[in-house]
Amino acid sequence: MKKVEGRSLFYRCPNCCINLKKRSVEGIPDAIGFTSCNICGASFSYAEVYYEGKYDLPEVEGPCPHCSTPLRGPEAELIGQPCPSCGQVIPKTRFPIQINFKEWRVWRRTEWILTVLLAFPLLMFAVLLISIPVTIFTAPKKNAREAVRFEIRSVETSPVPGTEPEIARLSSETYYIDSNVELNNRHVRKATMRRDPNGVFIDVELTNDGAKYFGEFTQQRAGKQIGILLNGQLWTTALIQTQITGGHLIISGFSDETEAEKIARGIETYE
DSSP, X not given: OEEOOSSOSEEEOTTTOOEEEOSOSSOOSOOOSEEEOTTTOOEXXXXXXXXXXXXXXXXXXXXXXXXXXXXXXXXXXXXXXXOTTTOOBOOSSOOOOOOOHHHHHHHHHHHHHHHHHHHHHHHHHHHHHHHHHHHHHHSOOTTTTTOOOEEEEEEESSOOTTOOOEEEEETTEEEEEOSOOOEEGGGEEEEEEEEETTEEEEEEEEOHHHHHHXXXXXXXXXXXXXXXXXXXXXXXXXXXXXXXXSSEXXXXXXXXXXXXXXXXXXXXXXX
């Protein structure tokens, strides 16, 4: 039910509280004088009733939702009360808009357009929210393809009885690689590409635990060879002359600085 703006056509008697109807909403030409209540006979001035709106009642208007009869009157006499025409109770909810079929089709078309315009960005936003965590959890890390698995193992030039070593060839030599990994990436603190007159190499700095394990390992392998494996492939071998306790080891055999730098970064980023 729509509230009527402006002056109300109805007012309440201040004496008996009965609802009364004005002769005109706009007032009367002569504002001098008095009017009286039809029930109790109380009188009050035209100015208070027509111009000041001192006793005005909230007024509503609209068609009956049941019989479509146009209604207008005090809110208390219409809302929740029987319709004067059909007798059915007027609901407290707002009346539905009465439009013809052509207007209805235009409204429905407009409603669909607005729905699509609003739903599309919301759908895209929802897809974006879903795709972000999926991308985070499923996409490979930036350096995942560049990571290099670093391992140090014992190697022999002839098979050791009672073992099942991996066999690899390096510079026309055949090596038998022990399956036990003595050191790996978790023992590496830093890998740095360096150059000296002999060429490019990687200086691998070990952690405290890594330096301790490497010292014990080289002490046991004195006079024997160890192998450095990168991504599971035998890269180079070294003959251990004596125990190495400095916490550093050298990886050589790179073609240029670019290759050495890439592998150094890969050793650091491997997880």
